[in-house]
Amino acid sequence: MKVGILGSGDVGQALGRGFASRGHDVMIGSRNPDSDKLKAWVSNAGKVASTGSFADAASHGSVLVLATLGTAAEEVIDLAGPSNFSGKLLIDVTNPLDFSKGMPPGLFVGTTDSLGERIQRKLPEARVVKCFNTVGNSQMVDPTYRGVEMLICGNDKAAKAEVTMMLKEFGWNGAIDAGGIEGARWLEALVPLWVRIGIALDNWNNIFKVLHE
Amino acid sequence: MKVGILGSGDVGQALGRGFASRGHDVMIGSRNPDSDKLKAWVSNAGKVASTGSFADAASHGSVLVLATLGTAAEEVIDLAGPSNFSGKLLIDVTNPLDFSKGMPPGLFVGTTDSLGERIQRKLPEARVVKCFNTVGNSQMVDPTYRGVEMLICGNDKAAKAEVTMMLKEFGWNGAIDAGGIEGARWLEALVPLWVRIGIALDNWNNIFKVLHE
Numbered sequence: 226m227k228v229g230i231l232g233s234g235d236v237g238q239a240l241g242r243g244f245a246s247r248g249h250d251v252m253i254g255s256r257n258p259d260s261d262k263l264k265a266w267v268s269n270a271g272k273v274a275s276t277g278s279f280a281d282a283a284s285h286g287s288v289l290v291l292a293t294l295g296t297a298a299e300e301v302i303d304l305a306g307p308s309n310f311s312g313k314l315l316i317d318v319t320n321p322l323d324f325s326k327g328m329p330p331g332l333f334v335g336t337t338d339s340l341g342e343r344i345q346r347k348l349p350e351a352r353v354v355k356c357f358n359t360v361g362n363s364q365m366v367d368p369t370y371r372g373v374e375m376l377i378c379g380n381d382k383a384a385k386a387e388v389t390m391m392l393k394e395f396g397w398n399g400a401i402d403a404g405g406i407e408g409a410r411w412l413e414a415l416v417p418l419w420v421r422i423g424i425a426l427d428n429w430n431n432i433f434k435v436l437h438e
Numbered sequence: 439m440k441v442g443i444l445g446s447g448d449v450g451q452a453l454g455r456g457f458a459s460r461g462h463d464v465m466i467g468s469r470n471p472d473s474d475k476l477k478a479w480v481s482n483a484g485k486v487a488s489t490g491s492f493a494d495a496a497s498h499g500s501v502l503v504l505a506t507l508g509t510a511a512e513e514v515i516d517l518a519g520p521s522n523f524s525g526k527l528l529i530d531v532t533n534p535l536d537f538s539k540g541m542p543p544g545l546f547v548g549t550t551d552s553l554g555e556r557i558q559r560k561l562p563e564a565r566v567v568k569c570f571n572t573v574g575n576s577q578m579v580d581p582t583y584r585g586v587e588m589l590i591c592g593n594d595k596a597a598k599a600e601v602t603m604m605l606k607e608f609g610w611n612g613a614i615d616a617g618g619i620e621g622a623r624w625l626e627a628l629v630p631l632w633v634r635i636g637i638a639l640d641n642w643n644n645i646f647k648v649l650h651e
Contacts, residue, residue, distance in 0.1 A: 417623070417624045
């Protein structure tokens with residue numbers, strides 16, 4: 226499978242490494258595809274890993290991952306070319322974090338909208354699934370904590386089923402489906418709480434597990 | 439310890455039963471303190487249990503619990519008499535759920551305010567601790583799932599320490615302190631997600647556990 230990842234920060238690199246480790250052909254898209262940090266990422270991730278512009282990565286992938294800062298998400302989609310998303314599964318990992326009042330952050334979308342919904346509205350032909358946004362990048366692939374289900378949402382049931390299979394490949398115990406893309410309001414709102422818990426515990430590997438029968 | 443509980447729904451009754459079972463002298467305040475359901479509650483909860491008006495209960499308790507519907511919280515405080523809250527620990531269990539668009543609910547406070555903050559602003563002399571609002575009433579006392587820490591927040595550290603001791607009495611593994619009362623924005627935002635998960639799993643005993651080292 227060809228995977229295009231938009232965003233070269235810790236999250237993009239962690240997911241890129243994860244897909245490459247499972248044998249997928251991964252390209253990370255970045256404003257600076259020749260940076261030292263991305264050269265290091267390519268040499269660690271192996272021969273099926275490459276870098277390019279945002280448009281290169283969006284064109285490369287049959288599956289796309291949006292892993293930019295929340296504030297940059299819509300601009301990066303413009304740079305990548307909205308037509309490159311048509312019909313594709315887009316895994317949206319972004320969070321609309323507002324650091325304008327310092328730490329811990331708030332959200333810049335309120336509770337009657339979400340970044341997931343904005344992205345789905347901007348890309349009506351893409352099959353957007355919100356996923357991975359509620360966990361730290363250290364836990365996204367081969368999580369320390371086993372037996373946990375990822376919280377996801379999105380409008381396309383088949384896309385959510387594909388993501389659930391990928392999650393199982395990555396060491397997750399599947400997913401809990403929080404409904405349509407408007408569920409992103411609450412998946413995103415989990416993140417300011419996660420930051421507060423990280424501060425309280427001085428531990429950024431903490432993770433929410435839903436216990437149920 | 440004398441406990442006054444404002445609100446006689448499932449949450450108020452569950453917490454009232456919990457405090458009474460630990461030997462505390464509990465009064466539930468209600469608009470209808472002589473209703474059949476409260477007579478049944480008193481006879482189940484034992485001889486240290488009673489009912490009264492909101493003002494009776496607020497006057498009775500050295501510790502108070504606010505367990506009304508979110509939409510009724512501020513009116514019930516007015517009925518109970520704000521001076522009855524001065525200097526007291528107030529455990530705020532309310533959620534600002536907005537069902538105006540049906541199920542699942544949203545929140546009527548946005549993400550730059552919370553019901554916890556509104557209550558603390560309305561009662562500046564009370565020591566408000568947000569607690570129990572993120573879990574279903576079946577799990578509040580003697581939870582099925584052991585080893586879980588409750589998410590709490592509030593401005594008064596001593597009040598949070600008192601609540602943490604009560605939580606241990608109730609079978610919880612203590613608490614995680616999500617910071618000042620503004621943390622209520624995110625504890626409250628967990629509830630629309632909890633409802634969505636309840637719908638997905640068709641299980642209302644589900645509970646969030648924070649896994650950490």
